[in-house]
Every structure is written in C-alpha cells, then in structure tokens.
Amino acid sequence: MGWTMRLGGALAAAMMLPVAAMAQEPLRIGVPTALTGTYADLGSQVKRAIAFAAAEANAAGGIDGHKVEVEYLDTEAKPDLARRQAEKLALQGNKVLIGAIASGEALAIAPLLARWDALYIATTNKSDKITAEACVPRMFRVNRPDSSDAATMAPWLKGRSEETWAVMAADIAWGRDVAASFGKAAAAQGKKVVLENFSALGTNDFATYIQKIKDSGAKGVWVALAGRDAVNFAMQAKQAGLLDSATVAGVSFVTDNTVASIGDAAKGVAGIINYSSTLDNPANKAFVAAWEKAYPGTTPTNFEGETYIAMQVLFQAVKAAGSVKAADIAKALPGRTYATILGDQQMRREDNQLVGPNFFGVVEVFDGKLRPVVKMSVPAETATVAPSPACKIAG
Amino acid sequence: MTSPATLTATAPARPARAPGSVLALVVLGTGCLLPFAGASPLLLSLLVQAIIGAMLATGVGFLVRQNGMVSFGHALFFGLGGYVLGVPMAHGLLPPEMAVLLALLVPALLAFLLGLVITRIPGVAFSMLSLACAQTFYEVVLKVRTLANGDDGMSVTFPARLFGLDVGLLQDPRSMYLICWVLLAAVLVGLWLFTRSPYGLLTLAIRSNEERARFIGYETVVPRAAVYALSAGVAGLAGVLATFYNGFISPDMMHWTLSGSALVMAVIGGTRAVWGPALGAVVFFFFKEIVGDATEHWPAVIGITLIVVTLCAPAGLSGLLARLFARRAA
Numbered sequence: 001m002g003w004t005m006r007l008g009g010a011l012a013a014a015m016m017l018p019v020a021a022m023a024q025e026p027l028r029i030g031v032p033t034a035l036t037g038t039y040a041d042l043g044s045q046v047k048r049a050i051a052f053a054a055a056e057a058n059a060a061g062g063i064d065g066h067k068v069e070v071e072y073l074d075t076e077a078k079p080d081l082a083r084r085q086a087e088k089l090a091l092q093g094n095k096v097l098i099g100a101i102a103s104g105e106a107l108a109i110a111p112l113l114a115r116w117d118a119l120y121i122a123t124t125n126k127s128d129k130i131t132a133e134a135c136v137p138r139m140f141r142v143n144r145p146d147s148s149d150a151a152t153m154a155p156w157l158k159g160r161s162e163e164t165w166a167v168m169a170a171d172i173a174w175g176r177d178v179a180a181s182f183g184k185a186a187a188a189q190g191k192k193v194v195l196e197n198f199s200a201l202g203t204n205d206f207a208t209y210i211q212k213i214k215d216s217g218a219k220g221v222w223v224a225l226a227g228r229d230a231v232n233f234a235m236q237a238k239q240a241g242l243l244d245s246a247t248v249a250g251v252s253f254v255t256d257n258t259v260a261s262i263g264d265a266a267k268g269v270a271g272i273i274n275y276s277s278t279l280d281n282p283a284n285k286a287f288v289a290a291w292e293k294a295y296p297g298t299t300p301t302n303f304e305g306e307t308y309i310a311m312q313v314l315f316q317a318v319k320a321a322g323s324v325k326a327a328d329i330a331k332a333l334p335g336r337t338y339a340t341i342l343g344d345q346q347m348r349r350e351d352n353q354l355v356g357p358n359f360f361g362v363v364e365v366f367d368g369k370l371r372p373v374v375k376m377s378v379p380a381e382t383a384t385v386a387p388s389p390a391c392k393i394a395g
Numbered sequence: 396m397t398s399p400a401t402l403t404a405t406a407p408a409r410p411a412r413a414p415g416s417v418l419a420l421v422v423l424g425t426g427c428l429l430p431f432a433g434a435s436p437l438l439l440s441l442l443v444q445a446i447i448g449a450m451l452a453t454g455v456g457f458l459v460r461q462n463g464m465v466s467f468g469h470a471l472f473f474g475l476g477g478y479v480l481g482v483p484m485a486h487g488l489l490p491p492e493m494a495v496l497l498a499l500l501v502p503a504l505l506a507f508l509l510g511l512v513i514t515r516i517p518g519v520a521f522s523m524l525s526l527a528c529a530q531t532f533y534e535v536v537l538k539v540r541t542l543a544n545g546d547d548g549m550s551v552t553f554p555a556r557l558f559g560l561d562v563g564l565l566q567d568p569r570s571m572y573l574i575c576w577v578l579l580a581a582v583l584v585g586l587w588l589f590t591r592s593p594y595g596l597l598t599l600a601i602r603s604n605e606e607r608a609r610f611i612g613y614e615t616v617v618p619r620a621a622v623y624a625l626s627a628g629v630a631g632l633a634g635v636l637a638t639f640y641n642g643f644i645s646p647d648m649m650h651w652t653l654s655g656s657a658l659v660m661a662v663i664g665g666t667r668a669v670w671g672p673a674l675g676a677v678v679f680f681f682f683k684e685i686v687g688d689a690t691e692h693w694p695a696v697i698g699i700t701l702i703v704v705t706l707c708a709p710a711g712l713s714g715l716l717a718r719l720f721a722r723r724a725a
Contacts, residue, residue, distance in 0.1 A: 035691055074691065079548040080645045084444065091437035104547030108643055111550050115566070173547045176540070200537065201546055 026067040027324040029054070029314075030089030030118075031099045032109070034077035038202040039101040039227040041257055042124060042303055046099040047072055049304040052294055053311035063318045069094075077101045077201065079108035090116035095326035098310055101227075102201070103127030103173040106139065113138035119330040121314060123307040126252075127173040131351040132388035138330050140352040142310040142345075146174065147385045149251045149272045150181035152358040152378045153222075156270070157185055162247055164194045166218035168209060168233065170225050171198035178224035178251060194218050203229060206236045213242060223250030223271075231261040238265040254372045256301035259363050266363045266370065273359040273372050275305030275342065284341040302372070305341060313338045313347065313354065334394075345380065350387035350394045358383035415720075419670075426576045430569045439568035441684060443640055446575040449676035450582060450633035451653075452660035456672030457586055458626040459661060461595070462514065462619050463602040467522045467654050468529030472502035472627035474649030476634025478536060481551040481644040482543055491554050495635070502631025503624045510620030526651060533649040548645025551638060565639040575636055579673060582629055587669045589625070598622050630657075659697070663704050665711020674712055 031050055034043035054068040062068060071094045075082035082105035086097050095118040100106055106125040113120055113136060122130055122141040126149070131141055144152075167182055169175030175198060183193045195216040197209045210233075213221055221242070225233050230253050237243050243265055254271030277288045277299040287308065291300045300308065316339070318324055321332035334349045345356040360376040430439060455469045480498035483489040489497070513524045536542060543549035553562045564570040589595045598618045601608045609615050638644055647653065656679070657672075664675020682700070686693040708715045 074687075078645070078647055079546075080641070080643065080647045083641060083643055087440060088437065091435070091440060102547075104544070104645075108548060108550065108645075111552075111642060171537075171540075171546055173544065 024062070024065045024067075025324055026069045027063055027096065027318055028094040029068065029070045029096045029098060030086065030092070030094030031070060031072045032075045032082050032085040032089060032097060032105070033072065033099045034101045034227075035072065035074035037076040037078075038229055039077040041227045042101045043074075043077070043099075045257070045301055045303040046101070046123060046307045048295070049300070049307035050099060050311060052291065052304075053308055053315075055294070056290065057311075057315060063315045063324075064322070066318065066324050075100060075105055077105065079104040083108040083112065086118075086120075087112065087116060090118040095119070096314065096324075096329065097121070098314070099123050099307060100125065103130060103177075106130050107134050107173065110134055110136050110139045117326055119326045119333075121310045123310040124303055125174075127177050128388070129173060129177075131353045131391055133390040135351050135388075135391035135393055137352070137393045138326075140313075140330075140333055140347065140354070142313055142354040142356075143306045144272075144274045144356065144358050144383065145353065146177040146181055146251075148358050148383050149178070149274075150185055151385055152272055152360050152376075152383055153182070153251070154185045154188070155378075156249075156360050156376065157191065158189050160191075160220065160247070162191070162219035164192050164216075164218045165220045165222055166195040166197065166213045166216050166246075167193060168197045168199070168206075168213065168221055168223045168225065168250075170229055171200050175224045178222075182222045199225070199229065199233075201229065204232060206233045207240070209233075210237055210240045210242055214240070214245070218246060220247040220249070223248060223253040225250070226252040226255070230255070230258045234258060234262045234266070238262065243269070252302075254361070254363055255303070256299070256371055259370055259372060264370070268362060268364070270360070270362045271372070273302065273361040273374055275300075275302050275309070276359065276361065276372055276374050277301075277305065278366055278371070278373055279342070279359075281341070281343060283339065283343070287341045299371075309340045309342065309345075309354075309356075312340050313345075343380075348384075348387060351391040352393065353384060353387065355380050355384040423576075423580050426580075427573060430572055436568045439572045441680070443568055443571050443575055444637075445677045445680035446572070446579050447633050447637045447640070448657070448660060448680050449673035450575075450579055450636070451630050451657045452664065452672035452676035452679075453579075453582060453586070453669070454626040454629035454633070455654075455657045456661035456664065456666040456675075457629065457669065458623060459666040460669065461590065461598045461602060461622045461626075464514065464517075464619075464623075465522050465658065466525040466626075467651065467658065468525035468527070469627070469630050469657055470649050470651065470653035471525075471529035471532050472506060472630035473634040473637070473653065473657075474536070474644075474646070475502045475505065475532065476631035477638040477644040477648050478543065480635050480638050481549065484553060485543070485549055485551050491557055495557060498635045498638075499628070499632060502634070503628035506627030507620050507624035510623035511616060514619040514623050515616060526654070529649060529654060530651060533646055533651070536649060537646045543644055546646060548643055548647075551642050551644060553639070553642070562639070565636075566642065571636075571640050578632070578636070582632070583670050583673065586625070586629070590669060594618065594621075659701055661711075662701065663711055665708070665713040665715075667710050668713040668717060671711050671713030674716075678712060 033046050034040050054070050057068045073085040075085050082100050086109045097118055097120040101124050103125045106122050109120055119138045123143050126146045128145050128147050167179045169179045179196050186193050249270040251272040259266045317329050317333045321328040334347050337344050337346045342356050345354045347354050357380045358378045359374040361372050361374040364373050366373045451473050458464050458466050476498050479501045483494040601615045605615050660676035660679045661672035665671035686696045
C-alpha cells in the first residue's frame with residue numbers, strides 16, 4: 001500500500017538522523033483506544049492521526065531532539081478495560097496518555113493519573129464532566145465538549161421550523177449529556193422534545209427505536225451516535241424511510257466515515273462538525289496536503305483532525321517545558337496559546353479545556369466527493385462556554 | 396448402598412499429601428517474596444489482576460468439582476461484590492465498614508437463595524439459568540444510571556481507613572499483591588479443607604449420584620445450594636478486591652463474557668484439584684497479555700489453545716502436573 005510505504009519512508013528518514021539529535025530521552029506516548037468493537041472505526045482514526053503526527057515530528061528530528069515513540073493498546077471503548085490498559089501503558093513508561101474514545105473511558109482514567117504520574121489528553125471525549133466535576137490537574141481536553149456542540153446547535157435549531165423533536169442517543173455519559181443539552185436548547189426556543197431514545201453501545205437492531213420515533217410524530221431527530229452505532233442507525237433509518245419523513249441531524253453523526261458508509265442517503269443531513277478538512281486556513285491546508293501525501297486518496301476526517309490538534313498542542317507543550325516528563329508537561333500545558341490547524345487556541349487554566357471554534361454544516365458534494373461541509377462557524381469565545389464552577393483545579 | 400464414607404475412593408486423585416503440602420508452602424513462600432525481589436510495579440499490578448481472576452475461576456471450578464455444575468453466570472457474584480461495596484460507598488448510604496461486610500455476604504446469600512431453586516435442575520438447564528440470572532442483574536446495572544452511571548461505570552472513593560487498615564495498602568500494587576496472594580492461599584486451603592470434611596464428602600456423593608444420596612437419607616438440595624453459595628462467596632470476594640484495587644465499578648464486571656473467561660480459566664487449569672482453576676487463571680491471564688500485545692486476534696489464539704488443552708489434557712494443567720508428580724513418586 002502506498003501510504004504505508006510513505007509512512008515507512010518518513011520513519012526510515014527519521015531513523016537516519018544524526019545520533020546526537022535523537023540521543024535524548026524519547027517522548028513516550030501511550031494510546032489506550034478502541035481498536036475493536038463499536039468505536040473501532042474512531043479508534044483507528046485516532047491511531048492514524050497519532051502515527052502521522054509522530055512520523056512527521058520524527059522526520060523533522062523529533063521534538064527538541066526527543067524522538068516520539070507511541071504504544072497502542074485496545075480498550076474496546078470499555079471504561080474498565082481502558083483503566084487497566086492505561087495503567088499498563090503508564091507503568092511501562094508511556095506516561096503521556098492520549099486518545100481514548102468514550103467519555104466513560106476518560107472518566108475512569110482521570111482519578112488514577114496522579115497515582116501513575118501520568119497525564120491524559122482527551123481528543124474525542126465530549127462529556128462535560130471531564131472539564132467540570134471530574135476534572136483533575138493531569139487531564140486536558142483539546143476537542144469540543146458537549147456544551148460547545150450545544151452552543152453551536154442552538155442558533156441552527158432556532159431557524160428550524162420543526163416544532164417536535166426526538167433524541168436518539170448512545171446510553172453513555174456523552175449521549176446523556178447531549179440529550180440533556182438538546183432538551184434545554186429546544187425548551188428555550190419553544191420547541192418540544194417528544195421522545196428520548198437511549199440505545200446501548202453496540203446496538204445492532206435499531207428497528208424498535210426507529211418505530212418509536214415514527215410513532216412519536218417528531219418532525220426532527222437529533223442523533224448522538226458514533227462509529228458502528230451511527231452507521232447501523234443511519235442505514236436502518238434510511239431503509240425505514242425516516243431520513244425522508246423527518247429532519248435528521250446530529251453530533252458525531254455527520255462525520256466523514258459515517259457519510260462514506262451511508263452513501264447518497266447522507267446528502268443534506270446536517271450536524272455539528274468539530275473539524276473539517278475543507279476549512280480554509282494556511283495551517284489546515286498544509287496539514288491536509290501532507291496528509292494526502294502520506295495517505296493517498298484520503299483526506300483527514302473529523303476525529304483525525306481533532307487528534308492531530310492534540311499532538312500539535314502536546315509537542316508545543318514539550319518544547320515549552322523543555323522536558324518529556326509527564327509532570328513537567330502537565331505543568332506547562334495550561335494557560336498557553338497553541339498554534340493549531342484551527343488557528344491559535346488557548347488551554348484554559350480554569351478547567352484544562354482548549355478554547356477553540358466550532359462548526360455546523362451539511363453533507364454535500366465537495367471536490368467531487370460527498371462529505372460534511374462547514375456552513376456556519378462559531379468563534380472560539382462563543383463556542384467554548386465559560387468554565388464550570390464545579391472544576392476547581394486552578395490555584 | 397454406598398455410604399458417603401466409601402465415596403472417598405471416587406474422590407479425585409491428589410498427589411501424595413506430604414510432598415504436596417511442602418510444594419504448596421514453597422509456592423506460597425516464593426510468592427510472598429516476589430515484591431521484595433525487585434519485581435516491577437507493572438508485574439505486581441498484573442499479578443494482582445491475575446490473582447483476582449484466579450479467585451473468580453476458583454469459585455467457578457469449585458462448583459464444577461463439588462456439584463458437577465457448570466455456571467455461565469458467575470460474573471454476577473463478582474460484580475455484585477463490587478456494586479454492593481461501591482454503590483453505598485459512593486452515595487453515602489451505609490457506614491463504609493458495613494458496606495464491606497455486606498459486599499462479602501450478599502453474593503453468597505443471594506447464591507444460596509437462588510441455589511435452593513436452580514441447583515435442583517441439572518445440566519445445561521442450570522447453566523442457562525445461571526446465565527439468565529447474571530444477565531438480569533447486568534441489565535439492571537446497565538439501565539439504571541442513577542445506581543452507578545450505567546455503561547460508563549463509576550469511580551469509588553474510599554475513606555482513608557477501614558477497620559483501622561490504611562486503604563492505600565489496597566491500591567498499591569506491592570501491598571495489594573501480598574494481600575491478594577495470601578487471601579487466595581487462604582481460600583484454596585479453606586476450600587480444600589471443605590472438600591475433605593464430611594459435609595464436603597456428602598456434596599461429592601450428591602454429585603456422583605443424587606438419587607442414591609437421597610435414598611440413604613440425606614437432604615440433597617441444601618448441600619448443593621451451600622456449595623453454590625460458597626463458590627459465589629469466593630467470586631464475590633474477588634469482586635470486592637477488584638473494586639478496592641481499581642476504585643471503579645462498571646457493568647462489565649457482571650457481563651457474561653467475564654463468566655465465560657472464568658470458565659475457560661477453570662477448564663485450562665482443570666477442576667479436579669481445588670487449585671487447578673487458579674493455576675489456569677494465572678496462565679490464561681499472562682498468555683492473554685503476551686498474545687494480546689502481539690496480535691489483535693488474540694481471542695482466536697486463546698480459542699485454539701483451549702481446544703488443544705481440552706483434547707490433550709482433559710484434566711487441565713493441574714491434572715497434567717498431578718500426573719507428573721505421581722509418576723515421579725512411583
């Protein structure tokens with residue numbers, strides 16, 4: 001395969017660098033992520049983005065001469081397993097942990113970070129709890145939390161004519177958060193949520209849920225499903241005619257990979273977009289070009305872009321700390337502004353949340369390919385809501 | 396008619412007592428020295444998890460050995476130990492010490508009550524009923540999010556001291572390894588003594604021929620329920636230890652795949668000896684760690700290994716070792 005050879009080439013080039021440049025202690029990253037199960041598709045995107053960023057950094061001589069080494073372990077998106085795998089990675093010396101998929105995984109890892117002398121950077125975990133009541137000094141988030149998605153969705157919802165809505169969400173922390181915030185936003189605009197459906201992670205048969213939505217008479221459906229759940233639901237909704245009879249939109253639902261799996265039926269489906277390769281700024285354009293070189297025929301997806309941002313932030317923090325030790329990096333991370341593919345973003349000291357923009361878009365043909373295209377940008381200061389008073393990590 | 400006493404002859408073969416006891420003491424002593432011999436925190440942490448798995452497998456294997464019953468739902472008692480400890484602790488419903496005691500008692504008590512009904516039914520039907528009971532509880536902890544956050548699981552924070560003991564000791568790999576190792580040894584010795592007691596022999600007699608045992612005047616339901624309760628109690632203790640060590644509970648603790656793994660461990664280790672499943676669990680755990688690091692297709696490798704062990708050593712690793720020792724002694 002072309003891209004594997006190119007990646008291999010980049011790694012080989014990195015290995016041929018002068019020994020002195022690489023003689024320093026390596027930056028050892030541990031990735032406890034879903035390589036199998038419902039969220040395996042998301043996990044493989046996280047893995048690809050981290051491998052890309054690491055190869056890119058090593059090809060440039062490492063981060064301040066520190067070679068980037070990455071270990072991956074499968075969590076199946078199960079919090080209990082994530083906790084064990086994260087511990088294993090940390091005790092093996094990979095103390096910079098990054099990239100678990102489900103919010104429950106991050107929430108399970110958080111209380112143990114201090115014990116392991118590790119740090120964790122969330123790249124796809126959306127539950128508000130991560131930067132609120134469950135926040136810890138060693139946990140950071142670069143992706144947009146659910147409250148940001150809610151703030152981005154609200155103006156879109158205001159302009160919609162559908163008065164009755166149903167929620168179809170995964171029965172996990174993130175899905176519950178989304179349902180609650182959607183309910184609040186709908187109520188604020190005089191709309192009514194007539195049904196809340198919560199499906200277990202890894203549900204194969206959505207027929208009952210789809211029937212319930214149809215029976216409820218809801219004119220719109222707000223979906224919070226990801227990975228295989230999102231694809232299963234979308235395919236079955238399409239077969240049942242739900243995509244034609246109601247407005248279907250969502251969060252983590254309108255992603256490049258879901259669109260690729262559903263095909264033409266995804267056309268016109270709206271939703272939150274946290275990152276898009278179509279974003280027009282020089283840093284993003286350079287990233288997309290490098291990505292297309294490394295992985296020919298593909299463009300970076302939503303989760304790949306978000307994970308790449310985490311690596312950009314991490315590398316800059318390592319440089320600022322002048323160290324690859326988790327404790328030093330954790331100290332250097334908050335309060336700084338980082339240059340990312342979404343522009344400059346600050347890691348907020350109050351809750352360790354990266355303050356960045358958010359987007360809303362629609363699936364349509366772009367450059368001859370069906371993909372989510374940004375239609376509305378919400379600036380960082382509006383998109384990332386004020387820190388929760390429940391988080392008390394700042395001095 | 397065969398009296399229970401005469402059934403000792405049909406009890407599973409054991410290696411000669413004296414060398415067996417010496418070997419057990421050597422294994423126990425060597426195990427205790429491990430943390431002081433420079434074992435890394437990672438190895439000790441893995442061993443803690445392996446020993447907790449060993450305890451669960453011991454419960455499953457003991458049920459097979461004494462009752463001849465295969466449980467597909469022992470994770471229920473493992474998870475119950477964790478939830479009865481964790482939920483009241485997190486919600487402040489009970490004094491912490493009371494929660495610990497209840498967590499140790501409730502799994503055994505529930506199993507006894509369930510056992511009075513379901514141990515009457517032999518064979519596959521029992522296995523299916525045990526699975527159904529476990530999945531019912533699994534669905535409850537999964538769906539009732541107010542209990543412990545459903546699928547996300549819940550972190551459990553313990554008070555600094557319990558029964559005067561520093562709880563930090565239960566979360567440090569070095570001390571927790573020693574605690575688990577000694578507790579596993581105590582459980583194995585306790586179960587071994589049970590198997591040699593008159594009551595233990597009676598349960599073997601019931602396993603061999605329940606009708607005969609009944610005809611010679613023994614009540615046969617309570618002993619079977621008692622063995623079920625004992626094996627569940629051991630699984631519950633494993634769940635309590637896991638919760639203390641991880642400070643976390645989640646529905647996965649009750650999922651049927653965990654019951655399945657425990658059964659696989661028991662099969663690999665062999666159930667003729669009380670210690671067989673524990674040996675199988677430790678071997679299974681480290682085999683899975685090594686194969687899991689090497690390939691994402693580890694379940695296939697485990698499956699093939701299970702087939703090979705079942706075919707080549709039907710009495711499991713413990714049977715194989717017992718045969719080796721018997722040959723040496725001869």
